[in-house]
Amino acid sequence: MTHPSPPSGGLGAVIIGRNEGARLVACLASFPAWVRPLVYVDSGSTDGSPAAARAAGAEVVALDMAIPFTAARARNAGLARLLEVGGPEFVQFVDGDCRLQPGWLPVARAFLEAHPEAAVVCGRRREMRPEVSIWNRLCDAEWDTPVGLAKACGGDALMRVRAVQAVEGYDPRLIAGEEPELCVRLRAAGWQVWRIDEEMTLHDAAMTRIGQWWKRTRRGGHAFAEGAALHGAPPERHWVAETRRALLWGAVLPVAALAGALVTPWALLLLALYPVQVLRLARRYGWERALFMTLAKFPEAQGVLEYWLNRLRRRRSGLIEYK
Numbered sequence: 136m137t138h139p140s141p142p143s144g145g146l147g148a149v150i151i152g153r154n155e156g157a158r159l160v161a162c163l164a165s166f167p168a169w170v171r172p173l174v175y176v177d178s179g180s181t182d183g184s185p186a187a188a189r190a191a192g193a194e195v196v197a198l199d200m201a202i203p204f205t206a207a208r209a210r211n212a213g214l215a216r217l218l219e220v221g222g223p224e225f226v227q228f229v230d231g232d233c234r235l236q237p238g239w240l241p242v243a244r245a246f247l248e249a250h251p252e253a254a255v256v257c258g259r260r261r262e263m264r265p266e267v268s269i270w271n272r273l274c275d276a277e278w279d280t281p282v283g284l285a286k287a288c289g290g291d292a293l294m295r296v297r298a299v300q301a302v303e304g305y306d307p308r309l310i311a312g313e314e315p316e317l318c319v320r321l322r323a324a325g326w327q328v329w330r331i332d333e334e335m336t337l338h339d340a341a342m343t344r345i346g347q348w349w350k351r352t353r354r355g356g357h358a359f360a361e362g363a364a365l366h367g368a369p370p371e372r373h374w375v376a377e378t379r380r381a382l383l384w385g386a387v388l389p390v391a392a393l394a395g396a397l398v399t400p401w402a403l404l405l406l407a408l409y410p411v412q413v414l415r416l417a418r419r420y421g422w423e424r425a426l427f428m429t430l431a432k433f434p435e436a437q438g439v440l441e442y443w444l445n446r447l448r449r450r451r452s453g454l455i456e457y458k
Contacts, residue, residue, distance in 0.1 A: 146170055146244055146293075147223040149213030150193070151206060152231020153178040158339050163191040165235040172221040175231070176213040178204045184231075194220055203451060206230075206290070207305035207313035214296070214304060223296060229336060230290045233260070236334040243293040246331055254298035254326035255318065257288040258335030269423065270342035276424055282332045286322070287315035291336045298326050306365075310452050312358025312374075319366045319373050340458075347457040352431045354455035356381050356438025364446070378439055384412070384429070385436025 148170055152159050159175070166173060175188035179200045188195050196216050198209060210228055217226060225244055229235065239258060246256045262275035278289070292314070302320040305313045318328045342348055359377040366373035388405060395402025409429055416425035438455070445452045 145224045146227065146240065147172045147174065147217045147221050147225075148227040148229060149174050149176065149210060149217055150188075150229050150231050151176045151178070151209040151213060152180070152184060154180045154182045155184060155231040156182050158233075159184050159231045160187050160191065161234050162229060162231050163188060163193055166227075167240065170227070170240060172217055172223075174213045174216045174220075176209040176216075178209055204454065205307055205310055205313070207309050208307035210313070211304045211307055214299065218296070225293055226296050226299070227293045228290065230338070232339045232341070233291055233336040234263075235336055239333060239335045240293070242331070242333050243335075246329065247293065247295055250327070250329070252325075252327050253329050254295045254321045255288050255292050255328040257285075257292040257328075257330050258333040260289060260291055260336045260338050261334070263337045263339045268343050269427075270345070270348040271340050273348070273424065273427055274338070274340045274342065276420075278338070280330060282330050285318075285328045285330045287318040288328055288330070289314055291338075295326075298324075309361060310357065310454050311354045312362050315358075315373070316362055316365060319362075319371055323371070342457065348427075349434045350455055350457040353434040353438040353441070354457070355431075356385075356435030357442045357452065357455060358438070359435065360439040360442035361452075364442075377435075381432050381435035381439050384409075384432035385434070386440065 148166055150159070150162055150173065152175070155162070163173065163175070173191070173193040174196060175185070175193040176196045176198060177185045177188070178198050185195045185197060194216055196212050198204060198212060202208075214226060217223065225247060227235070227240060243256050243258065247253055260278040262271050262278065265272045265275040298321060299317070302317065302324055305317050309316060322328060342351070359374045359381060362374040363378045367375045388408065392402050392405035395405070413422075413425045413429050416428055420428065442452060
């Protein structure tokens with residue numbers, strides 16, 4: 136594909152992270168010199184990340200860690216600093232464990248300029264080392280979403296600044312799922328979200344243990360529940376189906392089987408639905424992914440129940456970090 140010539144000015148970037156070390160250095164180095172300002176938002180790093188970001192020419196915002204941290208809060212803080220020092224028309228949001236792919240920004244910016252109704256454009260995020268572990272491969276498959284008009288983006292995306300400002304940015308209360316929630320409000324305001332067929336970023340999940348996968352998936356369940364609580368009403372029905380599936384497969388079905396077994400051992404036949412579900416999903420996703428899509432319902436259900444338990448107790452949910 137022939138890429139447009141790099142434009143000058145009008146585009147800045149917000150990078151967020153904590154203790155990303157060499158990953159952050161590589162992230163900052165992946166931005167071409169014409170992208171300015173670069174703003175790095177640090178959330179209590181102890182590995183010298185702020186100094187490394189300054190050395191790379193970035194503006195640094197150090198979050199007050201006395202206030203509960205969320206990625207949404209970090210992105211809002213980065214955008215606020217970006218507007219103070221530059222005021223670009225477009226902003227590329229990137230997580231500090233990602234590297235920008237060459238050619239992405241000119242293509243993405245040209246797309247937004249040609250589509251004034253679009254607030255967000257994202258491309259293909261790939262896992263940097265999918266061969267290292269099954270957990271990394273699952274991430275890589277998860278990133279591969281359909282091209283075209285989309286309902287949501289992930290943490291990496293090029294956005295139109297005035298559109299993000301018009302909906303008052305990210306919701307700083309969310310501990311996960313803040314990008315899809317922002318996209319719900321953008322689409323409700325008449326904006327569009329697009330995914331285009333272009334390489335965007337390389338991500339380093341660095342997942343080598345099943346416990347990391349469990350925590351990350353549990354966080355996804357929490358995001359489903361909170362998203363459904365915020366925007367589950369018609370017509371959006373945001374993450375209502377995902378929340379119901381998590382509860383059905385990860386909580387209701389196993390509890391029903393085990394409780395029913397106290398009355399009759401035939402109730403345990405309900406558990407046969409799990410291999411049937413794996414067989415059904417394998418036709419579309421392959422065996423490996425189908426197996427873990429089914430198993431994922433257990434940590435997802437845990438995340439859903441955790442959200443509602445904290446809500447009933449009127450407690451704020453803490454971060455669920457996997458690395």
